[in-house]
Amino acid sequence: MHTREIVEALIFSAQGSLPEKDILKAVPGAGPDDIERYVTELNRMYEESGRSFRIERASSGYQYVTREEYAPYLKALHTPVRLSMASLEVLAVIAYKGPCPKQAIDSIRGVDSTSSLKSLLKHQLIDIKNGKPLLYYTTSRFLEVFGLDSLSELPDLRQFEEVFREEAGNPAGEEG
Amino acid sequence: MHTREIVEALIFSAQGSLPEKDILKAVPGAGPDDIERYVTELNRMYEESGRSFRIERASSGYQYVTREEYAPYLKALHTPVRLSMASLEVLAVIAYKGPCPKQAIDSIRGVDSTSSLKSLLKHQLIDIKNGKPLLYYTTSRFLEVFGLDSLSELPDLRQFEEVFREEAGNPAGEEG
Amino acid sequence: MLPAEAERPAPEFILRLPEFEGPLDLLLYLIEKNRFTLENLEVCPVIDQYLHYVEQARSLDVSLAGEFLEMASYLIWLKSCLLLPSAESGEGGEDFNPARELKEMLIAYRAIRQASLDLSARPLLMRDKFPRGSSQQERDVASLSIGALLQAVNAIRARTRKYVMDVIANRFDIQGMIERIEAILLNRRRVALNDVVKTEERMELVGAFVAALELSKRCIVRLVQRGLFSTIYLMRR
Numbered sequence: 135m136h137t138r139e140i141v142e143a144l145i146f147s148a149q150g151s152l153p154e155k156d157i158l159k160a161v162p163g164a165g166p167d168d169i170e171r172y173v174t175e176l177n178r179m180y181e182e183s184g185r186s187f188r189i190e191r192a193s194s195g196y197q198y199v200t201r202e203e204y205a206p207y208l209k210a211l212h213t214p215v216r217l218s219m220a221s222l223e224v225l226a227v228i229a230y231k232g233p234c235p236k237q238a239i240d241s242i243r244g245v246d247s248t249s250s251l252k253s254l255l256k257h258q259l260i261d262i263k264n265g266k267p268l269l270y271y272t273t274s275r276f277l278e279v280f281g282l283d284s285l286s287e288l289p290d291l292r293q294f295e296e297v298f299r300e301e302a303g304n305p306a307g308e309e310g
Numbered sequence: 311m312h313t314r315e316i317v318e319a320l321i322f323s324a325q326g327s328l329p330e331k332d333i334l335k336a337v338p339g340a341g342p343d344d345i346e347r348y349v350t351e352l353n354r355m356y357e358e359s360g361r362s363f364r365i366e367r368a369s370s371g372y373q374y375v376t377r378e379e380y381a382p383y384l385k386a387l388h389t390p391v392r393l394s395m396a397s398l399e400v401l402a403v404i405a406y407k408g409p410c411p412k413q414a415i416d417s418i419r420g421v422d423s424t425s426s427l428k429s430l431l432k433h434q435l436i437d438i439k440n441g442k443p444l445l446y447y448t449t450s451r452f453l454e455v456f457g458l459d460s461l462s463e464l465p466d467l468r469q470f471e472e473v474f475r476e477e478a479g480n481p482a483g484e485e486g
Numbered sequence: 487m488l489p490a491e492a493e494r495p496a497p498e499f500i501l502r503l504p505e506f507e508g509p510l511d512l513l514l515y516l517i518e519k520n521r522f523t524l525e526n527l528e529v530c531p532v533i534d535q536y537l538h539y540v541e542q543a544r545s546l547d548v549s550l551a552g553e554f555l556e557m558a559s560y561l562i563w564l565k566s567c568l569l570l571p572s573a574e575s576g577e578g579g580e581d582f583n584p585a586r587e588l589k590e591m592l593i594a595y596r597a598i599r600q601a602s603l604d605l606s607a608r609p610l611l612m613r614d615k616f617p618r619g620s621s622q623q624e625r626d627v628a629s630l631s632i633g634a635l636l637q638a639v640n641a642i643r644a645r646t647r648k649y650v651m652d653v654i655a656n657r658f659d660i661q662g663m664i665e666r667i668e669a670i671l672l673n674r675r676r677v678a679l680n681d682v683v684k685t686e687e688r689m690e691l692v693g694a695f696v697a698a699l700e701l702s703k704r705c706i707v708r709l710v711q712r713g714l715f716s717t718i719y720l721m722r723r
Contacts, residue, residue, distance in 0.1 A: 135379055135380070136360070140380060142361070142362045143376045143377075143380040143383065143616075144384065146362065146618060147384050147388065147617065149619045150619065161383070183355060184315060185315070186322065200322060201319070203311060204319035216325070219641060222634055222635065222641075223639075223642050225635065225638065226636070226639045230639070244642075265699065265703065288635075289440045289632060289636065291636075326617065374617065375611065376615050380616075381614050387616075388616055391610060391611070393606070398602035401602065402598050405601075405605070419508055419510065419598070420508040421510075422551070422553065428640075431637055437634075438632055454611060455611040467601060470597035470598075470600040471593050471594070471596075
């Protein structure tokens with residue numbers, strides 16, 4: 135196993151751009167120049183063997199990108215985005231409680247929900263009823279994404295106690 | 311530009327396992343056998359050039375994964391999945407018997423499975439079908455994580471039962 | 487990674503009892519320790535050892551899950567069946583074997599345990615191999631599960647340690663409230679806000695108020711309040 139391939143595996147598996155310092159931490163003994171050299175070597179190998187991807191140096195670190203000529207084919211590909219936990223929380227509140235104002239969502243969650251609301255609006259999972267304050271509610275797209283016919287199909291939360299009931303003395307549950 | 315490399319780019323840019331049908335849609339004219347052949351060719355090229363990753367079949371599709379020997383270097387970068395024995399048992403019951411209610415899981419294991427269910431839900435390895443009682447089933451994420459193409463790939467449960475029944479001739483078991 | 491049977495300390499070890507996933511796990515351990523198989527299983531010594539373990543655990547104040555005690559009483563019953571002279575042998579034409587149910591239970595459990603070990607032995611994503619990281623372009627939202635949504639509810643609850651459910655149970659339906667108010671105002675010129683709600687619940691009152699504001703905005707009603715904290719009336723326009 136060559137350090138170069140460890141660097142490759144690190145960048146390959148990273149979420150988004152991998153900061154150089156994280157690479158240096160993971161492969162002790164290598165310096166920034168080594169990393170850069172490895173990446174150059176890898177990219178040359180990819181190019182020579184006709185690979186459809188390469189490693190790009192971004193301001194924040196290294197990341198894989200597919201070569202531009204493949205973009206037309208990738209556009210056809212449905213690459214779904216996974217919602218963040220925060221967005222899911224906001225969505226859950228709106229689904230069960232909506233239409234409701236942002237203030238109600240924030241107070242139930244105990245944190246500010248601005249960016250999640252933005253992201254959910256962008257994905258058209260929620261919409262806004264005009265008024266003061268603005269009211270948020272879930273859209274038909276929401277039902278589609280969750281495979282529901284209507285909001286009434288959401289399970290009764292009390293029924294869910296069987297899974298989520300708090301165990302005495304072990305509120306965090308098992309970290310399995 | 312070769313179709314093989316288009317397939318490569320598609321799988322490469324997908325999040326999670328890319329369903330075979332999506333690949334077929336993106337590269338008209340190619341059949342499942344072609345895709346499989348391309349993947350085999352790509353994997354051979356990766357192996358010969360010492361790449362740290364390969365394509366594997368999972369959840370009725372294809373996904374990129376790093377080779378196992380790199381895991382020690384990558385662990386620091388990721389939050390590894392750690393399933394308890396109890397969670398694994400619950401997962402096995404659901405994989406083999408699911409969709410099934412909690413009561414069925416508890417009765418096979420002889421113990422309450424609440425905390426394991428919680429943990430498995432958190433890891434999105436199982437999900438819930440609404441109903442009374444709620445039914446648990448394994449997700450496509452489960453197939454991805456365990457590198458299974460479908461649940462039918464799991465070894466026959468009776469096979470395990472038989473082994474146990476046949477142990478009569480070998481009282482010491484695998485000990486010693 | 488997983489505790490092998492052989493590595494577990496014997497249950498006689500007084501200071502610290504080995505831990506078992508459950509009563510069936512303990513029974514299998516005892517069977518293996520006695521070098522029995524399910525085919526040549528002698529149930530009585532295993533039952534005795536099981537009861538001994540439970541007794542020890544209780545004397546050491548180890549909190550045992552209720553299932554262990556349940557199993558203990560089942561085993562005591564089973565043993566009594568085995569020890570009593572089988573006066574009615576041949577009952578129903580079948581050879582009466584009270585241990586069979588236990589055996590079947592153990593076989594089913596053991597098979598599942600084997601299956602779980604088998605699963606765990608597979609190269610596991612995020613443990614033995616890692617997926618390709620995220621791609622840069624943002625696209626559609628992946629289809630989601632109800633489980634994920636309820637997971638989120640649980641996350642909120644765990645964090646805030648309040649009754650999310652209370653609030654949820656009280657969700658108010660603005661549209662329904664608007665319709666109710668409109669229906670009332672078909673026959674009357676005015677109605678007090680407090681008379682619109684059916685219960686004393688604060689959330690419903692809030693809902694009625696929001697509905698009233700909405701109707702006012704749509705120029706369907708006029709809101710009238712003579713002074714601070716006095717009754718709010720909805721007047722048909």
